[in-house]
């Protein structure tokens with residue numbers, strides 16, 4: 001989740017605020033949307049996952065995500081798994097001629113930004129581990145004939161400066177009062193800082209350029225072109241080596257600028273065993289097709305909750321958790337309600353890898369699981385990875401199955417969301433093999449984390465790891481989130497998102 005800085009100069013001369021915003025930027029884009037016809041995009045998301053060398057102790061959370069994850073407890077331990085740089089990538093074709101930049105798809109933020117600079121001047125602080133990341137292409141605005149700084153009067157500029165007063169950005173830009181009141185100042189949007197919950201910060205300038213989105217990555221067809229796409233041209237970041245495409249509900253987000261804000265989108269994340277596999281990608285459908293439910297009778301919908309604190313992000317309500325055949329464990333009210341300050345609810349976030357639960361429900365889940373599992377624990381792996389529950393599971397290699405698919409007889413975990421929606425976490429999306437089998441044993445860990453500061457912001461986060469092999473529908477029209485178990489590899493094949501049509505595994 002992104003929390004934009006608000007350090008604006010308060011402009012106190014004009015107390016009467018008239019809404020000029022309708023006359024600006026965004027309407028042209030929206031009106032390009034064809035009326036009355038259905039229109040959808042089917043994109044392929046590549047799952048990029050790098051397990052990096054164990055970082056220096058104290059390096060803290062490395063989740064790129066815009067989540068509200070906080071530093072791990074026990075900071076002095078080494079957190080191998082925290083050094084995973086993980087996410088689902090969309091290729092953006094920006095500029096004239098187009099430069100291809102891969103960015104993470106993030107439902108927990110609005111801004112789309114790319115590493116930006118002429119002459120490789122992009123600077124990423126505390127990114128030593130990622131410096132050789134080949135994904136980190138850098139957008140050079142000077143090589144694009146169509147790149148322009150966005151203006152201080154644009155609705156995007158006002159939004160990124162999270163201004164209640166629409167003339168603040170132009171005031172900061174030094175516009176005169178006479179141009180301010182006429183809304184005719186054409187100075188550039190002042191530079192911004194945008195922060196992510198995991199501690200990342202990016203700073204840059206709001207830029208406009210042509211964005212092209214191509215449908216199928218294996219036989220690309222131009223699907224949509226926006227000539228005035230507004231995005232962050234980011235010159236320096238703290239711990240954010242790769243750009244991000246915001247899929248929130250704000251004006252800046254990619255679905256919003258593509259004109260799909262009142263429709264929705266859906267994704268089906270491939271099982272993690274396909275990560276870094278160049279031959280298949282996860283379906284991301286944007287538009288009518290994502291939410292048409294003709295052949296989706298198995299979709300279960302839970303309402304989107306409106307967070308007073310972060311109204312642009314997607315919240316759902318968790319009511320209970322079931323482990324195996326045991327009875328339901330109720331979770332605190334904070335998982336489905338907001339308090340008077342707007343804290344609470346469960347954020348559903350493609351930019352956070354592992355699901356985060358607050359105390360005491362997290363510890364209760366661990367002890368219920370522990371009471372139902374008879375395999376020996378692996379304290380070494382727990383220490384090394386930072387995960388709290390790891391088991392040594394016997395593995396016989398005279399079986400073709402991989403350690404990921406190997407039947408492990410671990411109990412299922414079922415999440416019960418508001419509106420009687422039950423989601424059984426698929427095999428491989430709660431416990432996961434931490435490495436190759438050794439000595440006829442494979443070690444699997446529960447890939448959940450505790451939400452250390454569950455009192456502020458969302459009470460929990462539903463992460464991408466737990467969304468594998470589930471079609472997740474963001475129905476923005478009806479304000480609801482749908483879930484349906486699905487073999488996302490088959491879904492990818494049916495959408496033509498495999499290199500070879502007969503691609504199986």
Ligand SMILES: *[C@@H]1O[C@H](CO)[C@@H](O)[C@H](O)[C@H]1NC(C)=O
Nearest residue numbers: 117118119120121140142143
């Ligand atoms: C790019 O870097 C090279 C060498 O570092 C320098 O000669 C050149 O002037 C730079 N170009 C720009 C546009 O800054």
Ligand SMILES: *[C@@H]1O[C@H](CO)[C@@H](O)[C@H](O)[C@H]1NC(C)=O
Nearest residue numbers: 215216217218219220221222
């Ligand atoms: C683009 O789409 C059309 C119709 O769907 C198809 O006939 C054509 O082969 C596609 N082009 C490429 C380069 O894949």
Ligand SMILES: *[C@@H]1O[C@H](CO)[C@@H](O)[C@H](O)[C@H]1NC(C)=O
Nearest residue numbers: 025028029148208226227228
């Ligand atoms: C894009 O911006 C340019 C300059 O600001 C303007 O001339 C043009 O009409 C805009 N195009 C659209 C489609 O909004």
Ligand SMILES: *[C@@H]1O[C@H](CO)[C@@H](O)[C@H](O)[C@H]1NC(C)=O
Nearest residue numbers: 276277278279280499500505
């Ligand atoms: C991807 O496909 C190519 C060509 O078919 C093949 O050589 C390669 O092994 C495949 N890679 C993976 C990870 O499956």
Ligand SMILES: *[C@@H]1O[C@H](CO)[C@@H](O)[C@H](O)[C@H]1NC(C)=O
Nearest residue numbers: 324325326372409410411412
């Ligand atoms: C849970 O219930 C199912 C059917 O009701 C049964 O097959 C399974 O063995 C039970 N699992 C445990 C761990 O008791």
Ligand SMILES: *[C@@H]1O[C@H](CO)[C@@H](O)[C@H](O)[C@H]1NC(C)=O
Nearest residue numbers: 396398399400401405406407
């Ligand atoms: C191989 O795996 C299957 C399930 O995938 C299991 O039923 C079978 O018992 C296993 N065989 C051996 C020899 O472990």
Ligand SMILES: *[C@@H]1O[C@H](CO)[C@@H](O)[C@H](O)[C@H]1NC(C)=O
Nearest residue numbers: 300416418419420421422423
């Ligand atoms: C909730 O769903 C279950 C099956 O998924 C059904 O048996 C039950 O009647 C439903 N309860 C309510 C209150 O709708």
Ligand SMILES: *[C@@H]1O[C@H](CO)[C@@H](O)[C@H](O)[C@H]1NC(C)=O
Nearest residue numbers: 376392394437438439440441
């Ligand atoms: C492998 O397992 C056996 C018995 O389970 C144990 O005695 C041996 O030390 C283990 N070897 C290694 C390398 O862990």
